[in-house]
Amino acid sequence: MHSEIKEILISEEEIQAKCKEIGAQLTEEYEGKFPLAIGVLKGAMPFMGDLLKRVETHLEMDFMDVSSYEGMRSSGEVKIEKDLNTQVEGRDLLIIEDIIDSGLTLSYLVDLFKYRKAKSIKIVTLLDKPTGRTSHIKADIIGFEVPDEFVVGYGLDYDEKYRNLPYIGVLKPEVYGG
Numbered sequence: 001m002h003s004e005i006k007e008i009l010i011s012e013e014e015i016q017a018k019c020k021e022i023g024a025q026l027t028e029e030y031e032g033k034f035p036l037a038i039g040v041l042k043g044a045m046p047f048m049g050d051l052l053k054r055v056e057t058h059l060e061m062d063f064m065d066v067s068s069y070e071g072m073r074s075s076g077e078v079k080i081e082k083d084l085n086t087q088v089e090g091r092d093l094l095i096i097e098d099i100i101d102s103g104l105t106l107s108y109l110v111d112l113f114k115y116r117k118a119k120s121i122k123i124v125t126l127l128d129k130p131t132g133r134t135s136h137i138k139a140d141i142i143g144f145e146v147p148d149e150f151v152v153g154y155g156l157d158y159d160e161k162y163r164n165l166p167y168i169g170v171l172k173p174e175v176y177g178g
């Protein structure tokens with residue numbers, strides 16, 4: 001599988017160091033609170049696990065599955081595949097994402113949680129691809145900025161593959177059939 005990767009953009013060590021750094025920041029920010037950490041499936045799963053291990057306050061976890069993507073292009077629509085099991089009214093929410101590209105997924109989620117009367121909403125994303133943005137959404141905490149390239153690994157997939165890589169990389173063009 002690793003032979004299908006053209007280039008490693010962010011190494012396993014860099015990702016783990018960043019989780020430690022952001023984890024310390026979140027520990028301070030949520031001290032004495034009981035935030036609800038919301039992982040956006042499936043991509044945020046590895047980041048959520050590594051990040052939250054580094055947060056030293058009590059927190060609750062839940063998951064949401066939304067789809068806006070088919071293949072390599074956003075379909076422009078967001079659909080709830082799996083909703084939360086937790087009430088968000090009056091809660092401090094921490095949305096955890098793998099990547100913000102167009103920002104469509106997150107602006108949909110933020111609007112939804114505002115409508116459901118969350119007390120506060122923070123967004124933490126491992127990756128930010130600012131060149132793809134078509135909505136005005138901005139993350140509160142960003143791990144790394146990535147160029148306008150399709151990236152895989154550490155939760156991010158191409159046709160459901162590569163999510164289990166421990167790093168972020170770019171695929172060789174022949175893998176896309178190019």
Ligand code: XMP
Pocket residue numbers: 043068069074097098099100101102103104105106129149150151152156157158
């Ligand atoms: P939007 O455009 O709504 O997209 O901000 C967020 C979701 O799109 C997926 N996405 C990617 N997936 N490599 C991937 O594997 C990429 O380069 C990429 N860019 C966007 C991802 O699922 C994210 O949650």
Ligand code: MG
Pocket residue numbers: 040041042043044098099
């Ligand atoms: Mg995703």
